[in-house]
Structure formats: C-alpha cells, structure tokens
Amino acid sequence: MRVLVTGATGFVGSNLVDALVDTDHEVTVLTRDRDRYDGPDAVRVVEGNVLEPGSFDDALDVDAAFYLIHSMGAGGDYAERDRRAARNFSEAASAAGVERVIYLGGLGTDRDDLSPHLRSRREVERILGLGDYDLTVLRAAIIIGSGSISFQLIRQLAGRLPVMITPKWVHTECQPIAIRDVIGYLVGVLERPETAGETYEIGGPEVLTYAEILKTTRRHLGSKLRIIPVPVLTPRLSSWWIRFVTDVDPAVARPLIDGVKNSVVVTDTRIQDLIPRDRLSFEAAVAEALQGEPTSPATTKGRIGRLLRGQ
Template identity: 70%
Template sequence: MRVLVTGATGFVGNRLVPALLDAGHEVTVLVRDADRYSGPADVRVVEGDLLEPGSFDRALDVDAAYYLVHSMQSGGDFEERDRRAARNFADAASERGVERVVYLGGLGSGNDRLSKHLQSRREVEYILGEGDYELTTLRAAIIIGDGSASFEMVKQLAKRLPVMITPQWVRTECQPIAIDDVVAYLVGVLDVPETAGETYEIGGPDVLTYGELLQRTGERLGRHPRIVSVPVLTPRLSAYWVDLVTDVPRSVARPLIDGLKNPVVVEDNRIRELVPIELTPFDVAVERALGDDRSAATLSPSVEPTRAD
C-alpha cells in the first residue's frame, strides 16, 4: 500500500516509518526541510507545511495517510495551529482522493473537563473526521519511550528529586503504553478493513496512578523518590517547578501537567481482538526507554542536584 506519514521526524513517526517499510508498504514522508531528514533511504521525501495550503499536495498521491502532527512545542497558540493544520490536511486529502487516514489522539472521557491539550487533540480528531475518507483514530495515554516528552518529564523528576512535592494529580489513574505497542497498532490497523471509520482506545497492561508511575520509574533508575501530595500546588506552579528541575520546556510542560488531572484509562478494548499484539508490561517498557540512563544511574551517587545544568 502507498502510505504517507506526516510528522515523520517526531517521536512516533520516526519509529513508524521503518515499521511500515518492514510491513511491505511504499512510504512517503512529509517534512518541512528535506535536507534535515535522516530517516530510511528507501522512502520518498516531500517538502511541505500543513500550515500552508497547496505546499504539500503532491505528497497525497497515496492510499492511506498517518496524521501525527501537533504543535504543542510551538508555544501558547498550539491549539489554533493544530486546528488550521488539521483543516488544511483534511481538505487536501479529500480533494486528492486519499482513502484512509489514521490519527493518533489522546485518551480522556468526554464527560471529564478535559485540559486544553486533550481538548485540542479531540478537536483535531473531529476536524479530521469531516474529510471524505475513512478515519481510524487511536487514542492513547502517556507513551513510554526514549524521546517522549511526557516520559522525559517523568524520568527527569524521578531521577533528580529524592522528595517530590506534588499536586493531587499524583492520585489520577493512567494507562501508559510502550512505543513499540503503539507502532504495532498503527501498522496493524491498515491490514484490518474493519478498523476503517472507527475509534479505538489503546493502552498497556498496567493501570497506575501518576505517583506510582513516578516511583516505579525512579526504582528503575536506582532511586526511591518520596512523593508528598499537597492540595495547593496549581498546574501553573507545577509547570514552573518542572521547568526548574528538568530540561522540559515550560511551553511543553504546562499543557502536559494540566492534562494530568484527567483519568486516562482504556474503557473500550475492541482493538485487542482486531489487532492482537502482546502488550509490553510497564516495567519492561521503562527499562527499554531508559537504556543508557539506567546503566549510568546504577553507577552514580544516590543524591543528585535538583536543578538541571
């Protein structure tokens, strides 16, 4: 199948492209600067920008397309940028006759007061759903893997702080999923016609609170962080705290932290029957994601500075 991957240089897209090639698909990637793309050589590279209508049309001579674009790192206007990019893509893909689109969105019940980040993910899903193609949506919570912004925040907090003063969101439940499993689902839905036009929730085998997620990640790093929950620490103050302690930019940390108030647990397991994969346990996913960090931690002192250099 001829397949387009948008967001091919991102955390998920970078891993999806070789997996699609291994599955026998012809892959086109859409990037803003072809000279900076360092992915597999046997893909077709097309330059374009989803915020500029007409600049990416020639990438759409495909049967299916993956939409993996979001603008959270661009700053406070990420919702408007995501809205415009999704509309431009939906219009162009419809005009060019793309048959299927696969979108990776975020978990979160519609009955909850979703954070701005999760609301934006849901709005993009709605806009893409207006196109003249069959949309498959996969909704995931935190993705565990090297390069994930949310996991990077968790890793650095667990690694650098022996004691963490946290808001009430540490008691919120989430269902993290390994990046390898996300990629397996993304590739797998193309081979299952029944998934066209449907929305599925994906998650790993473990449901944890964010506090447990922090503690178990710390244990894999040879740390045993103590977590103290207080009711007065707002998302804004939490973002400043994360900015002080980690390398994660505040523009990224704030919307991520704001979303931690929403439980993100799979309630619909239909995808397990349609695309059966062996899900990766949380601790195994963390071991893989940490890689050299875990090895270094076992050799380093147990006390580290609380500010990133």
Template identity: 85%
Template sequence: MRILVTGATGFVGGNLVDALLAADHEVTILTRSRERYDGPEEVRVVEGNVLEPGSFDDALDVDLAYYLIHSMGAGGDYAERDRRAARNFSEAASDADLDRVVYLGGLGADRDNLSPHLRSRREVERILGRGKYDLTVLRAAIIIGAGSISFQLIRQLAGRLPVMITPKWVHTECQPIAIDDVISYLVGVAETPETAGETYEIGGPDVLTYAEILKETRRQLGGRLRIVPVPVLTPRLSSWWIRFVTDVDPAVARPLIDGVKNSVVVTDTRIQDILPRDRLRFEAAVADALADEPAATPTPKARLGRLLRGSKP
C-alpha cells in the first residue's frame, strides 16, 4: 500500500514509519525541511507545510495518509494553527481523491468539560471528518515510550522530586498505552478495511491514577515518592512550578498539565476484538521506556540556574 505519514519527525511518526516499512508498505513522509529528516532512506521525502495550501499536494498521490500533526509546542495559539492545518489537509486530500485518512487523537468524553488541548484534538478530528475520504480515528491517553513528551514529563517529575505537593488531579484516572501497542493499532487499522470510517479508543490493560503512575515510575528509578495532595494547587499553577523541575518546553507542558483534570479511560473496547493483541502492562512499558531513553537530563538545580540566567530550556 502507498502510505503518507505526516508528523514523521515526531515520536509516534518516527516509530510508525519503521513499522510500515517492515510491513512492506511504500512510505512517503511530509516534512517542512527535507534537510532535517534523517529517517530511513527507503522513504520518499516530500517537502511541504500543511499551513501553506498547495505546498504539499505532491505528497498526496497515495492510498492512505496518517495525520499526526499538532502545533502544541509552537505557543498559545496552537489551537488556531491546528484548525487551519487540519482544514488545509482535509481539503487537499479530498481534491486528491485520497481513499483513507487515519488520525491519532486524544481520549476524553466531550461531556467532561475537556481541557483546551483535548478540545483542540477533538476539533481537529471533526474537521478531518468533513473530508471526502474515509476517516479512521484512534483516541489514546498517555503514550509510554522513550521520546514521548508526556512520559518525559512523568519521568522527570518522578525522578527529581522525592516529595511532591500536588492538587487533587493526582487522583484522576488514566489509561496509558505503550508505544508498541499504539503502532500496532495504527498499522492494523490501515490493513483492515472494516475500520474505515470508524472511531476507536485504545489503551493499555491498566487503569491508574496519576499518583500511581508517578509512584511506579519512581520505583523503577530506584526510589520512593511521597505525594501530598492539596486542594488549592490547580493544574495551571502546577504547570508553573513544573518548568523549574523539568526540561519539557513550557509551551508543551502547560497544555498537558491542564489536561490532567480529565479522566482519560477507554469505554469502547471494540478495537480489541477487531485487532486482538496482548497489550503491554504499564510496569513493563515503563521499563522499556527507561531502558531506551537517551542520556540523563540536567538536575533541577541546573535547570533553575539556566532560567535565572535567562537562557533557553
């Protein structure tokens, strides 16, 4: 199958390209800068930008496209950029008579007053759904793997703070999923015609609170974590002190932390019947991620020193 992967330079996209090539698909990737892409040589690289209509049309001579683009790291108006990008892509893909698009969005029930980040993910889903192609949507919570920004945030918080004062969001339930399982589902829906036009929720086998997620990660790092919940510390206030403890870009960390107030748990398990697999337990997913992670990141003291000097994260 001829397949386009957008967002191929990202965490999920990079892993997906490798899996698609291993499954003998012909892969095209769309990137804003050909020189910045250092992935497998077997892929066809097309330079273009979904924010610039007409610049990426050459990438759409495929059977199926994965839409893995988001602008969260670009600043506070990421939702508007994501709307424009999705609209441009939907219109171009429709004009190109693309058969299918697969989109990886976020878990969360619309009735639960979703955070701005999750609302943006859902809005992109609706915009893509207006195209003339068949849209398949997978909704996931935290993806566990080396290179995942969400896991990087968890890993640094758990590893650097033996005592954590947190708001009540530590009791929010989440259903994390290992990157290998995400990739398996993404490839699987592309190869399963009956999934065209459908929306599925994907998650690992464990439903955990954020406190349990942090404590297990800390345990695997060789320590114990004490969590002290307080009622007055909101997720937004949490995002401010997180910038002093972690190396995660504040433009990314704040939307992620704002979203922890929403329970993100699978309620529709149809995908498990269509694409059955033994999903990795959270404990094993963390072990794999820690084993694959890059060199150690700076300490909180070094991080604070850089901020006081006015240098970039």
C-alpha cells in the first residue's frame, strides 16, 4: 500500500517508518528539510510544511496517511498551530483523494476537565474528522520507549530526585504503553479495512498511578524513590520546578505536567479483539527503553516484524 507518514522525524513517526518499510509498504515521508532527514533509503522523501498550504501536495499521492504532527515545544500558541496544520492537511488530503487517515491522539474522557494539551489533541481529532476520507483514531496515554519525551521526563525525575515532594496528581491513574505496541496497533489498523472510520483506545496491560510509574522507573535505575505528596502543590506549580530538575524543554514539560490531573485509562477494549497482541508490561517496557533498544529507530530495523507479532 502507498502510505504517507507525517511527523516522520519524531519518536513515533521514525519507528513507524521502519515498521512500514519492513512490512513492504511503499512509504512517503513529509519533512520540512529534506537534507536533514536521516531515514531508510527505501522511502520517498517530500519536502513541505503543513502550515503552508500547497507546499506538501506532492506527498499526497497515496492511499493512506498517518498524521503524527504536534507543534508542542515550538513556542507560542501550539494549539493554534496544531489547529491550522490539521485544517490544512484535512483539506489537502480530501482534495487529493486520500482514502484513509490514521491519527494518534491522547486518552482522556471528553466529559472531564481536560488539560489544554489533551483538549488540543481532541480538537485536532475533530478537525481531521471533517475530511472526505475515512479517519481512524488511536488514543494513547504515555508511550514508553527510548526517545519518548514523556518517558524522558519520567526518567529524569525518577533518576535525579531520591525524595520527591509532589502534588496529589501522583495518585492519578495512567495506562502507559510500550512503543512496540503503539507501532503494532498503528500498522494493524492500516492493514484492517474494517477499522476505517473508527476510534480506539490503546494501552499497556497495567493501570498504574504516576507514583508507581516513577518508583518503578527509579528501581530500574538502581535505587528507591521516596514520594511525599503535598496537596497545595498544583500541577502548574510543579511544572515550574521541573525545569530546574530536568533538561526537558519547559515548553514541552509544562503542558505534559498540566495533563497529569486527568486520568488516562482505557475504557474501550475493542482493539484487543481486532488486533490481538501480547502487550509488553510496564516493567519490561522501562527496561527496554533504558537499554535504548529495540525502541530506537536505529535498532528496530530488521527486528520490527517480531515486535509487531508481540514476540
């Protein structure tokens, strides 16, 4: 199948490109700078920017497209940029006759008071849904793997602070998922026509609190972590002190930390019947991520077939 991957230089996109190439799809990648793209030789590289209508039309002569673009971290109003990017892509893909678009969004219940980050993800989902193609949506929480900004934040917090004074969000529930399982589901819905037009929730096999996530990660780093919850410390306040503890871009860290007030747990398990997988446990996903393999793009090639089968 002829497939376009947007956001191909990102954490999920780069892993997905390798998987699609390994499963014999004809892959086109869209990048803002052709000279800086360092992916597989087998892909077709098109230079363009979804914020500039008309600049990426040459990439749309495909059957299906993965939309993995996110402006968070670029400074300014990321929600407005994501809104414009999604609208431009939806209109261009519709005009080009793209049959399917697959979008990776965020977990979270619409009836909850979603964080600005999760509201933006849901808004992008709604805008993409206006197109003349069949949209498939996968919603995920934290993705665990080498190269994940969310996991980088967790790793640095767990690794650099033997004692953490945290807000009550440490008791919020989350259902993290390994990158290998995210890729397996993305490729899986592409290859199953019956998933067109559907929305699915994806997660790992365990529901954990953020305290459990931090403590488990710390244990894999070789020591224990003591957490002291403080009710008056809000997610917004904690996002400010995180900039002094980690080297994650504050423009990225703040929206992610603001989102921890929302429980992000799978409530719709239909995809487990459609695409059965022996999902990686959180313990195993952390160990794999800390080793830097096979979750990094440079080491997945040649092994991605086994990952997709959950082996």
